[in-house]
Amino acid sequence: MREAALAANDTFGTAVRLAVTRLRLSNFRSYTTAAFDGDERPVVLTGPNGAGKTNMLEAVSYLAPGRGLRQARLNDVDRRDSAASWAVAATVSGPGGNIEIGTGRDPATPRRAVRINGAPVAGQSGLADYVSVVWLTPQMDRLFLDGASARRRFLDRLIFGFDAEHSVRVSAYEHAMRERARLLKRGRRDDTWLAALEETMAGRGIAIAAARREFAGRLARACAEGSGPFPRAGIAATGHVEDWLGEGPALAAEDRMRQRLAECRDEDADSGRTTVGPHRSDFAVRHLEKDMPAEQCSTGEQKALLIAVVLADVRLQAAERNVAPVLLLDEIAAHLDSGKRRALFEEVRTLGVQAWLTGTDRLLFEGLDSDAQFFTVSDATLHRAA
Ligand SMILES: Nc1ncnc2c1ncn2[C@@H]1O[C@H](COP(=O)(O)OP(=O)(O)O)[C@@H](O)[C@H]1O
Ligand SMILES: [Mg+2]
Known part of the structure; x- marks a missing residue:
């Protein structure tokens, strides 16, 4: 196993990490506005149920083509009671340096609007050239x-x-x-x-x-x-x-x-x-x-299998595309015993990915410490944690 991890690290040597370093949300689900300013390290979001953690991950998922982490209809993402349509803007660092991505619901069309470095692009598929996001959410627990x-x-x-x-x-x-x-x-x-x-x-x-x-x-x-x-x-x-x-x-x-x-x-x-x-x-x-x-397999084994599949996908992208995707792991830590939790963090470190991890309790992320940036979410507001 150790050898496999080292081998993965070797192939990884030339891959460039994709990382979201700036994120702006407006009228996005529970957020009127929200701002994330960070660096390339993994991001940990903690906060009570309903605080807006998954919503934040969903916003990141829209930086890649597709229907996002919740497979939602575009209208449902608009903040309820708001007349304006939702928008997400981000700076993503990657192989070609920083790129600016803007996306959101365009009231004039049924499709999601996308801008790359300020210029509108037709369709979302252009995003695929710049950003790749892989995720694992509690909704996928029943996948098998x-x-x-x-x-x-x-x-x-x-x-x-x-x-x-x-x-x-x-x-x-x-x-x-x-x-x-x-x-x-x-x-x-x-x-x-x-x-x-x-x-x-x-x-x-x-x-x-x-x-x-x-x-x-x-x-x-x-x-x-x-x-x-x-x-x-x-x-x-x-x-x-x-x-x-x-x-x-x-x-x-x-x-x-x-x-x-x-x-x-x-x-x-x-x-x-x-x-x-x-x-x-x-x-x-x-x-x-x-x-x-x-x-x-048992529920826990199924979860572990899913994690293994997703980590393998990350390694494959790193090896074949030379890019380490952004990895969204929603409420994963809570389901793992402390040994597996530490192993997951170790894997995140080895792969060098910017993982976004959520959980209700900061203690779940013991062992990541200076390798990650910590934020708390409460009432749809993001705060940098000490
Ligand atoms: N379109 C929307 N407008 C306003 N609030 C929403 C919308 N969609 C979901 N929400 C609310 O966002 C809140 C936070 O959700 P979520 O990010 O899933 O929380 P958690 O921190 O537990 O992951 C929920 O209370 C939900 O009701
Ligand atoms: Mg959640």
Whole structure:
């Protein structure tokens, strides 16, 4: 284990840490305004329940593309009772020096507005060139127990961190799938139109499955190294489409999927579902030492597995992209015994990431001390702690 940690540190040697050094919030959830001014070290936010800790992490999550840590609708983020829309501005230090990011709800469009170094950019995907944020929240505690869709979203989000195009593929696939379901439901048998949609679904669908399979393989290798006392995890993207890719070339899998979709039209029209495609795939995680699927592990073991997966993702980004993402760990410390807590802090130190950690009690973070910057949050106000 020690060797693995050192090896990770070596690969990490050339990676540059992304760090939020300045953050401004306005009309963001419980915050009318809030200001964070700090340095590149990890950030610890402590305060009572409901103080606004998770809201602060959510604001950081909007510095990367996507729907943020709560997957919220943009309207819901506006501070209640406020007429103005929310905004977040930040300075992020990274490989190219400091960049300024502004984002928020633009009342004129349904999309999130983004500015990079003062210039508006179309779409959020441009953020991916500058910022990568990885998170673990209490909402993810049931990831291995609930339905596969949350696991697919989790895996896809990790892939977005390496390949912004993946989100384009997923949206195009889902759009074509919805369109096909709508046509089938209305009983309209426009075969040419259906075939065109199925063509898109097969092309995008196989590309999605291939990206998931390939990424799961890389992540599995990073996970097999292990992170201190966190369990070594086995990882695989599973499903019919993934099986086809294992059996032959991608083009053959594409043909097979197109053919299956055409065959399943009646069945899908009756059921209102889509029988075949990567929307039915899963992301399977195993506890290797125990040789047990994650869903059969104890709650604590599942949490430890999730931490191991996320830490492996950070190492992979550092090794492949030369960038250490910002890591948001919401209420993680409270669930770990003191040994694992210290191991997590050690890992944060080794990886050199700017982790944002939250908890109700400062004592949970004993051992981080001068390696981190401490803030307290109360009544939606941030104070630097001594
Ligand atoms: N859109 C909103 N407008 C105003 N307050 C909100 C909004 N969304 C959430 N809140 C409030 O923010 C408060 C702090 O939430 P949170 O950051 O989750 O606290 P914690 O410190 O426990 O993580 C909650 O009391 C919640 O009611
Ligand atoms: Mg919280």
